[in-house]
Structure formats: structure tokens, C-alpha cells
Amino acid sequence: MDCLGLEQFHGVAILGFNSAEWFIAAVGTVFAGGIMAGIYTTNSPDACLHVANDSRANVIVVENQKQLDKIMQVKDKLPHLKAIVQYSGSLKEKLANLYSWEEFMELGLEVSDHELDEVISKQRANQCCVLIYTSGTTGSPKGVMLSHDNITWTAHHASRAGDMQPAEIRQESLVSYLPLSHIAAQIYDLWTGIKWGEQISFAQPDALKGTLVDSLREVTPTAHMGVPRVWEKIMEKIKEGISRCGYMKRKMVTWAMSVSLDANQRLKKDEEKSFLFTLAEKLILQKLRAELGFSSCVKFFSGAAPIGRETLQFFLGLNIRLYEAYGMSETSGPHFMSGPEAYQFLSCGKVVPGCQYKLININADGSGEVCFWGRNVFMGFLNLEDKTKEALDEDGWLRSGDLGKVDEDGFIYINGRIKELIITAGGENIPPLPIEDAVKQELSIISNAMLIGDERKFLSMLLTLKVLQ
Ligand SMILES: *[C@@H]1O[C@H](CO)[C@@H](O)[C@H](O)[C@H]1NC(C)=O
Ligand SMILES: *[C@@H]1O[C@H](CO)[C@@H](O)[C@H](O)[C@H]1NC(C)=O
DSSP states (O other): OGGGTOOTTOEEEEESSSOHHHHHHHHHHHHTTOEEEEEOTTOOHHHHHHHHHHTTEEEEEESSHHHHHHHHHHGGGOTTOOEEEEOSSOOSSOOTTEEEHHHHHHHHHTSOHHHHHHHHHTOOTTSEEEEEEEOOSSSSOEEEEEEHHHHHHHHHHHHHHTTOOOTTTOOOEEEEOSOTTSHHHIIIIIIHHHHHTOEEEEOOTTGGGTTHHHHHHHHOOSEEEEOHHHHHHHHHHHHHHHHTSOHHHHHHHHHHHHHHHHHHHHOOTTOOOOHHHHHHIIIIIHHHHHHTTOSSOOEEEEOSSOOOHHHHHHHHHTTOOEEEEEEEGGGTEEEEEOBTTBOOTTOOOEEOTTOEEEEESOOTTSOEEEEEESTTSOOEETTOHHHHHHHBOTTOOEEEEEEEEEOTTSOEEEEEESSOOEEOTTOOEEOHHHHHHHHHHHOTTEEEEEEEOTTSSSOEEEEEEOOOO
16 A cells, blocks of 8 residues: 555545455554444445545545546545555556556555565554445435454454454454445454454355345355345245245144244253254255355344344244344444344343443433443544533443343343434445425425435335415
8 A cells, every 4th residue: 555655644445345355444444553444335435535535535446447537537636645456357448657566566565574674563553444324314425434452342342242253263254245334344354354263255246136145055055144124025935935836835834833933032052942942953954044145143133223023033943143233433342242142122232341331311211312432432533522422421422323222131122213323234324404495405395304215215205295274
């Protein structure tokens, strides 16, 4: 990164689907004293511009021609931009300061180890190294500043709460496919992967259009994380498969799933499993899980948005407990985690050891706004001191904007949201106000507009017309 003219604390924006190059670019940026910022592959050119400009990007790493085209449209508005690297496909035309991955790697050979060591030794644990862009309730996405310490601490502690094992004890293996610009996949696939020496395989870019299951079958991961929409899609697919089975097979599967759901909802941790359950598991459920690529998978995580009761129950029917995680970009990812040692149906688990929480403004049913504290809590929003002040109280507690309740064993249940923000089943955060205002402004005939999409797979809008009395 250094040989492209990356200056300390300047950005390197990465725009592409999960790949080894994405990881290398991210880690290279951090070592070179830059700040890495992932951009969603679905972002418009203007949305890319916002991230690249806000982070004062010296370098943009793009996947292919399609992503390069977006950057070419806005590059003249980026005063700090010095180089673009394309990591996949061949370059369509040769432009100054546009490098293929091979050319970029070759440039690196000219830099001596001594120079690299010097740059690395300048790093300090309290300096920002990662930016996660996240939607607030108004305005453009804000850059959440995370320090080396925030990242390494979270990669260690949150993943232990989720029972991820160091490679010396057991080789964890997983498939990387969720957007790495989101904190959930970035902390789980990349930073935790490095921490414990996990084996990471990259899915195809069309993973979510149906090829994910092929990758899972090929890799047979030991752990798998999905956003609720991913688990729903898997559920829909299995249901469809079952409905196409013959009568006997359908009966058997339905029976096995009901036995498993029943056993899983009743079972305390070390309770004996019944003979019927063992039979259902051996005869049917193991095979069903193997068809999904989960024959070696022992940990299943869900995060980034609340997951529905029906989905959780469906997977208990397959003898799969979905371990929910709860946190924000501003907490480097999970602040509460479920795992084999901390599981309750419908709960997002217990606070990650070393983190703290408190509930404020507690209402009659015992729910209050969840506030966070810990070494995972961010440094602030880039270039937005006033927004940072709003997010933290005077003692440095981070306000989540979520309503939660904690039972006597320490399990948290999230049951509402105070801030005006829609979180879709895919985990996308969408502030409704700017969209509603824009519609009202464009269509003068509309009196009220309300965006709907919380926990749903798409957005829709309820509109009322202006009428004369
Ligand atoms: C880029 O950022 C600078 C300073 O942060 C700001 O003044 C400028 O308006 C931004 N440009 C664009 C095109 O957003
Ligand atoms: C996250 O890292 C920054 C920089 O090291 C630090 O200021 C912040 O306090 C960290 N979070 C906490 C709560 O320790």
C-alpha cells in the first residue's frame, strides 16, 4: 500500500465481493498505517464517493470493471486519490495510476523489510485503523472509527463467547460471503479468522442467489453465520424440498422435526436425550443437515437484525440452535453473544465477558434503553464530533437506541427500538425519514408517507393522499 503513496491515517477504500485480495488489502492497509473502509458492492457512485471522500482515500481497491466504472465516474471529485487497484478480471484499458493486482504485488517487491518494519513500528493500539460506514437516522452514512485495540480485543473476546476455538485446539473452518463492509462479517470472517487461525473459504459472488449451499457442501464448515434473511431463505428452500417429497418421506421428516423441536425446547443443558430423539436425529436430521453442507457444523450464528420466532423454531426442528448476537458497528460487532454455554430461546445471549451494559429509563415491564461500555466501544464518528457526543453519555456509555430486558440469569431480550431506524431481515439499516420526506417533496399530492420494512425482506410504503374536506 505504501508504494502507492498511502499517507498515514488516510483511507484505503475496498469495493468488491469477499476474496483473499479483499483480506490482503485490508490487512496491508492497517500495517501501512492507513485506515481501511469497506464499500458495499451495491453502492451507487455517489455513495462510493461519500466513503472515499470522507475517509480521504489515497487508494481505492476495486473488484472488477463494474466497480471500477463507478469510481471512474466520481474520481475527479476525490482530491486525495492517488491510485486504483483492480483485483479481478483483466484491465480493459491502461490508465495512469490504475494497477492490476499482479502489478500492485510487483510494486511491493521494491519495498525492503526494513522500511516495512519501520512503518509497522509506528502503529499505536489507540489509533484508528478501520472505518465502518453505518446509517444513522438522518444524513449520510457515518464513519465509525475503530482502533487496533477495539478490533483485536473484540476479535478475541466476542468470538470466545461464541466458542470459536484456536487452531491448536480445533481447526475452525468457515465460508465468507456476507458483505465485509458490515461489521458482522468483517469481525467474524477477517479479524477473528486471523486471531484464531481459522480456515476461510470464499463463496461465489452469487452466493445469495443460490450458490451458497454448494459452497457449504464443498467446504463443510465448522461454524456458520447468517443474517436472518439468509436463515429464512434456507428455511424456505427446505420447506419447498419437503413439500415435493412423497407421502411417507414427508411424514417421517415432519415427525423427526417435531420430536427435535419438542426435545430442544424442553431440554435443560445436560438432560438425557430421549430414545425417540436419538432415532430422529440418526435416521433423518443428520442427513438433512448434511444436504445443507452442515455435516461438520456445530455453531450456527445469527446477527445484524432480529430473527423471527418461526425461523428459530424451524431450525430447532433440525436440531440447530441459532446463536444470536447483539451489538452495533459502534461496539465493533457483538456486545451480547449466545453460544453453547449461553443459550436461551429468543434471547441474544449474555454480555460478552469484559463488556458491561446498563438499562436506562426503565419502563413498567422492566425494559429500558440498552447502553454499552467496554474496550470494543468505538472512538467516535469520523469528522462528526457532535454526532459522537450525541451517541455517548458524559461517562462514555454508548446509547443503543434499542429497548431491552435482562432476566435474572443475565440473558438479554431485545423487544423494541427507540431510534427511528428500519432494520430489514437482511440486516440493512435504513433511516425512513429522508426517504419519506423525499417522496412527500416529489409528490405534492401525498399528505403522509410511512416506510415499512422492519424485519421484512423488502421495503414498502404506506401513502395517504391529500383530499379536500
Ligand atoms: C469531500 O469532503 C470535504 C471535507 O470533508 C467536503 O468539504 C467536500 O464537500 C466533500 N466533497 C464531496 C464531493 O462530497
Ligand atoms: C476503543 O479504542 C479507543 C482507542 O484506543 C479508545 O479511546 C476507546 O476507549 C476504546 N474503547 C474503550 C471503551 O476502551
